[in-house]
Amino acid sequence: MKTFKSILLTALVLLTTQLSFAQTAPTAKVKAKGPATEQLQIKTSAVCDMCKARLEKAMAYEKGVQQAILDVPSQVLTISYRPDKTAPATLRTAVQRTGYDADEQTADARAYDRLPDCCKKTNNVHTDTGH
Numbered sequence: 001m002k003t004f005k006s007i008l009l010t011a012l013v014l015l016t017t018q019l020s021f022a023q024t025a026p027t028a029k030v031k032a033k034g035p036a037t038e039q040l041q042i043k044t045s046a047v048c049d050m051c052k053a054r055l056e057k058a059m060a061y062e063k064g065v066q067q068a069i070l071d072v073p074s075q076v077l078t079i080s081y082r083p084d085k086t087a088p089a090t091l092r093t094a095v096q097r098t099g100y101d102a103d104e105q106t107a108d109a110r111a112y113d114r115l116p117d118c119c120k121k122t123n124n125v126h127t128d129t130g131h
């Protein structure tokens with residue numbers, strides 16, 4: 001009977017340890033969470049204001065994106081995004097799907113074909129409005 005009692009006690013201790021572990025786990029998870037917003041810069045093949053409008057609009061529809069601004073002269077797209085909702089690789093893919101290069105990744109061919117001639121990357125960056 002004595003051994004039974006000690007087994008029961010051990011089981012109770014184990015159960016209590018597990019319970020307290022389960023209670024601390026979610027708190028640790030919240031603490032490990034990073035900042036709510038992160039920034040990503042992508043070098044694109046955008047060449048004009050039409051590209052800027054097209055890319056910014058496409059990114060606005062992308063999940064987890066809070067803000068997207070393209071600087072035409074440098075061709076750099078700056079995205080503010082929620083790291084718990086999306087990831088840099090997903091955002092680069094979205095840029096490719098819009099028809100533009102994203103860093104070292106080449107634009108989606110079909111999307112690129114649909115771009116007007118003035119937006120093709122064979123053009124130099126231009127700020128004139130003579131589209």
Ligand SMILES: [Cu+2]
Nearest residue numbers: 048050051119
């Ligand atoms: Cu353009």
